[in-house]
Amino acid sequence: MEPKQSFFPKNHNFYQPLNGSGINGVAHSHHAPVITVNDDKVMKNQIKIRLQELEKQNKGLKSKIKQHKSEIAELIAGNKKFISVLAHDLKSPFSSIYSVLGILRECIQENNYDEMEEYIDIASSSSINTTNLIENILAWAQSHSTENRFNPIKVNLANVVGREIENSTLAVKLKKISLSHSIPSRFMVRADLQMIQSIMRNLISNAIKYTNTKGNITISAKESVPFIEVMVKDDGIGISPKDQKKLFNKYPLDKVSGNTNVKGKGLGLLLCREFVILNGGIIWVESQPGKGSSFFFTLPGYE
8 A cells, every 4th residue: 555645745846936926916026016014004095085085076066066057947947037028028019009000090990080199109109118128138138149249449428328319209209208418528438339328228218218297307427537427317206215126136027116007127227237337337226206216327437
């Protein structure tokens, strides 16, 4: 019977690492790095710190996404309300004009010419309001267009105001209102011409709208270096303190109360505010119910 062979090989090379590798694939030679317990802890700490940083970044991104979603939702809601109000505002004057035309047809058929002038005035007033609204919509769209360019130039303030007063002749005549200005011809401002025209057109239009028949509207200006301060004053129905706070809101689309026959949406005043700020000025109002309103705004004087 042959003696049993030993389980352990006699070849001492059997105990040497294969291809220079040892436990966990790390070479046990003077050429290979040796990972200690401390190195392993450092690596784990670095990974932990990096994961914490990534977690913070992730939370920050989630917060920004949530904020942007809220802003987009607010913008969409505002735009929906804006479009709804504009659609209503455009529908009302066109309906009035359509109704007046029907009445005029009946007046002609019945030879009732005494009432024709009154209804023609109503149709003319509705047409003016519709035109102003459309101009404001176009100005609003242009001001929010990426192609819109701010182009400040030397502007003669008296010429701009005088031109807008001429454009308001029909509306003034319909309400038998006195409209004048006392701005010196030497007053020059540095501003975008189209924006200044829009500001004056809207302030004059509002003053006419909220001034009673045979009322007075005056426009003046004074130097407040380095600005020119403009005032549009009327002796109309005035604005309550509560409504004054709403005039220059971001979405001032709620009806501003004056009397039961006059309503406004504030789009024109919102445009005024944006255009005045773009030109480097400020705008504000002083008013008392039953005692009229004064709208002020400043523009940089031209040096």
